[in-house]
Amino acid sequence: MNSIQKKILSLSAIVLFIMVIIWVILTYYNQQTQAQYNQILQRYLRMNEMTTISQQTVTSLNNYLQAPSVETINELNENKARAQEAKLEIAQLKNRDNSFTLSNYMNMVDSLLEATDLSLMFLEQKNNEAAVTRFEEASRISKYIGETTLTLIDKELKTYDEFYRGIIQQSAELKKLGFLILGFVSVILLLFTYWFSLSMTRPIQKLTFAAKELSRGRFDLQIDIPSNDEISYLAKTFDRMRININNLISEIQSKAQLERELQESRLLLKESQLRTLQSQINPHFLFNTLDTLSKKAYLEGSQQTSDLIVSVANLLRYNLRNMDKPVTLQDEMELLLQYIDIQKARFTDRLRFVQEVDESCLSVQIPSLTLQPIIENSVIHAVEPSEEGGTIIFRVYQKEDRIMVEIEDDGEGIPQDKVTQMVNDTAAVPAQGKGLSTGIGFSNVVRRLRLFYGYEDVIDIESKPGIGTKVILQLPQVKVVEQS
Known part of the structure; x- marks a missing residue:
């Protein structure tokens, strides 16, 4: 049976399904855009990180040249390792537009590390002048790396300018799609609501008409509502009530006829009962008689018989x-x-x-x-x-x-x-x-x-x-x- 509850649940399920589809589409496009944004941002961050690491390496080398110690040499080695790792990550950013520039960029990182190693070597050989010369070379290379980083970021911005414009256009198209989906969902809901209201109001109108006819005394009008929900069950129950009332009216009419026939029989029965009552023994007369018999038996010396008669009289009196x-x-x-x-x-x-x-x-x-x-x-x-x-x-x-x-x-x-x-x-x-x-x-x-x-x-x-x-x-x- 397609109950009204099932119809409401169907409407809810349709609305929920459409909302889920819209949510999946918007989520997919949002994730795609976010992934592209994250990829571009990571490229900028890696290039900028390379500039920061190169400057920190030069600073660490200067600290060591000024005051050689285990702490300063460890700091320098750590920055060199970070520069090597950053170089490997930058190598993954190579594309058709920045291939040549990025190759020179990685060569400058190698030159920076090489100048740093030579400065350390000359310092160990007590050749302070050569060590300072290599330090100055490393400083210049670090500046070139910073400038090249800006150049690469500028090329990246030009490369992805078309992508940015595409995202703006895609957002406008998504907005149009949202309005189209909203209109489609509204039309579907209106159609379903109209069908749902008809499936309820038409049977209710028929049931109301049948109730009016019953109130006018027409119990021969059959109530038939061709639906498959609670209203149909209510109509069938209402129709059974109509049949029962009609049968009850017929039964009352038959009983009224029978009552008239029995009334005459009651008059005859009352007359018979009066005659029967006149022939019954009066209980007081019976008790007085038993009492007389008891006293007579006592006077004649039959004590046991007297007691027995008294017991019978008391038992009869108690029963009445x-x-x-x-x-x-x-x-x-x-x-x-x-x-x-x-x-x-x-x-x-x-x-x-x-x-x-x-x-x-x-x-x-x-x-x-x-x-x-x-x-x-x-x-x-x-x-x-x-x-x-x-x-x-x-x-x-x-x-x-x-x-x-x-x-x-x-x-x-x-x-x-x-x-x-x-x-x-x-x-x-x-x-x-x-x-x-x-x-x-x-x-x-x-x-x-x-x-x-x-x-x-x-x-x-x-x-x-x-x-x-x-x-x-x-x-x-x-x-x-x-x-x-």
Whole structure:
């Protein structure tokens, strides 16, 4: 997809490429000119250096003749070596215009060195007059070298006069070339900018027209923009939105028709519900009846039957309360003990219940009807299937900043895959069987605990086949969000 970003990058790349080409051309011509300038300057510097060295050689020779010493002779030898090196470098400056003059120039350097050597030789032979004569000859040769240097530099200036004029002309041509390149780049940029603006403004105009039509309620107009960038993607998305809105309007119309049809059914249903409510037993009448039966059994001397009826009444009354309101762990444990009393009346010695409770931990808040469904599962799956019954251990204790509630049985245990499903709330263990049941499944307990406390690891299950199952609740001591 040719995105708008790619188009902008293409424009930048073209501009950058043209700028690089211009920079390379200008740099090449500049380096060529600079190299020629440096070459001419080196010729002047070498000639001028030869004059300076010849004068220093004569000065060193005079110092030695005046005061012979190791220091003055070393200085003289150093200047002679420099003169020899300068002569070799000047030999490289020979061309067609200065061949004859440069040959005489190098011969004068040789004559200077020769006169210097002869002056030293006569001085060693104690012939001071001859040594002075050779020194004067060396001085004259040094002056000739200076004059010849000026002559050579003058010829160099005349030789390269045409080169200087060519550089001036070349600079003028480069200036014209710069204006031509600037005009060419400007035309290219204008053309590309025009094409780029058209590729963006035309689709946007079509999209604007389609939006206006949609605002007028025309949802049957297809939006088609033949481009290959983000605007085309936006147009396709806009068209899908148009289709979805059109389908939604049709669906709303269908639902409105269905709603009118259902309204009549609701009237009939309400009438049926009223009749059903009239046939239901009043809970207060039920509690009063159970209370009367309990007192009658007590008066007749059936103490155990009276207690059992009271426990059933309390259990039913607790189940009918608002389950959205939190209760204390103390309330849940009292309900649990009443449920155990009912089950003991059913299973007698087959049900063994052990409690290990820290009384200081019973004030923590917990959702209503949390413990009884878990105990009920233990009764159904651990006590009821076995002829010998089973043992259920109920523990409450504090561990760090958590209140731990454990319900452990010695049943056949649960397979590990089933445990994982129960903890992850992907499978439900139904609380059903013979006897009294609340109708609240284990999965319901898991969901309510996690919603109530706001974190996932509030419950855990440890089970080993043939050994038993332990359900562990980790309750916070202080609840962050108070339930009303």
